[in-house]
Amino acid sequence: MGLTKTEIFTDKQNKLAQMMKALAHPARIAIIQSLIKAEACVCGDLVDELGLAQATISQHLKELKNAGLIQGTIEGTSVCYCIDPKVWKQYKEAFDTFFVAYKNKDNCC
Amino acid sequence: MGLTKTEIFTDKQNKLAQMMKALAHPARIAIIQSLIKAEACVCGDLVDELGLAQATISQHLKELKNAGLIQGTIEGTSVCYCIDPKVWKQYKEAFDTFFVAYKNKDNCC
DNA sequence: TATAATTATCGTAATATTGCGATAGATATG
DNA sequence: CATATCTATCGCAATATTACGATAATTATA
Numbered sequence: 001m002g003l004t005k006t007e008i009f010t011d012k013q014n015k016l017a018q019m020m021k022a023l024a025h026p027a028r029i030a031i032i033q034s035l036i037k038a039e040a041c042v043c044g045d046l047v048d049e050l051g052l053a054q055a056t057i058s059q060h061l062k063e064l065k066n067a068g069l070i071q072g073t074i075e076g077t078s079v080c081y082c083i084d085p086k087v088w089k090q091y092k093e094a095f096d097t098f099f100v101a102y103k104n105k106d107n108c109c
Numbered sequence: 110m111g112l113t114k115t116e117i118f119t120d121k122q123n124k125l126a127q128m129m130k131a132l133a134h135p136a137r138i139a140i141i142q143s144l145i146k147a148e149a150c151v152c153g154d155l156v157d158e159l160g161l162a163q164a165t166i167s168q169h170l171k172e173l174k175n176a177g178l179i180q181g182t183i184e185g186t187s188v189c190y191c192i193d194p195k196v197w198k199q200y201k202e203a204f205d206t207f208f209v210a211y212k213n214k215d216n217c218c
Numbered sequence: 219t220a221t222a223a224t225t226a227t228c229g230t231a232a233t234a235t236t237g238c239g240a241t242a243g244a245t246a247t248g
Numbered sequence: 249c250a251t252a253t254c255t256a257t258c259g260c261a262a263t264a265t266t267a268c269g270a271t272a273a274t275t276a277t278a
Contacts, residue, residue, distance in 0.1 A: 003263055004134065004136075004236065005136075005161065005237080009135035009138075009139055009159075010139075013135040013139050013142070016132075017132070017133055017134050017135040018133075020132045021129070021133035023129045024126055024133045025113065025126050025266085027113075027266090028126070030119075032211075033122070036211045042224085044225080050118075054224085054225075054226095055225095055228095055267075055269075055270090056267050056268065058226060059268095061225090061226095072225095074225095077223050077274070077275050077276060079226095083211055085213035088208075088213070095204050096208075098138075099204060099205075102192055102197055112232070112234090112266070113233095113266065113267090134235090136236090151254085152254075152255060152256095153253090153254065153255085161238090162239080163256095164238055164255095164256085164257085164258095165236075165237050165238065167255060168237080168257090170255090171257095183244085185246060186244075186245050186252090186255080187253085188256095
């Protein structure tokens with residue numbers, strides 16, 4: 001086992017879970033927040049900023065890239081990473097929809 | 110290795126990542142959505158509803174309980190689970206704050 | 219072309235997660 | 249009290265994640 005049974009859930013449920021997963025690590029939260037503050041960033045800056053090895057940062061950046069949240073454009077010897085506004089909006093809306101679904105009705109438990 | 114270095118991140122970053130992790134599985138998303146729809150629920154119903162074994166459901170419920178998102182009150186031989194409104198609100202606000210921080214400025218990359 | 223600078227990838231070790239059968243624990247009912 | 253019902257926990261196997269050193273790949277510069 002150890003394998004999530006995606007086939008028994010809806011596409012939306014699987015997608016939302018994957019979105020959550022993309023952000024379910026403090027390093028990736030920190031990277032995103034750093035990109036927001038800087039509006040642009042290269043991996044090297046992040047290695048200095050966070051306390052993780054270059055290989056580790058690169059791996060987290062790859063996951064964020066796979067999630068679609070960030071894009072990287074090559075700029076000389078370095079890479080400029082930034083947030084993808086469209087995907088960010090999709091995330092925001094998906095999360096909003098999820099959290100808005102529950103209204104506290106005080107009529108249970 | 111294999112151990113997240115929480116000590117190099119802020120409390121907020123660690124907490125937000127943990128919140129994301131609590132919801133980073135389709136079964137837990139499905140459980141929450143089921144609780145929202147039913148306004149109350151027992152574990153047995155979820156076992157029928159989702160296609161996972163009772164032990165697995167119980168494990169996911171435990172994680173959601175640890176995350177504070179749900180509460181369980183014993184009701185005879187079964188347990189009535191429901192969402193904790195206060196914690197839900199905290200989650201909602203934390204997520205909102207995170208997603209609102211980025212404004213698309215079209216002046217990068 | 220050689221060197222420096224920067225990022226990606228590979229390989230590996232340690233830890234975490236997922237799923238489930240088996241079983242224990244708790245409570246209602248006969 | 250014995251039995252049925254329901255949930256929690258244990259133990260295990262399979263897979264995933266995290267972290268990092270070493271190294272490859274790419275591009276700028278001397």
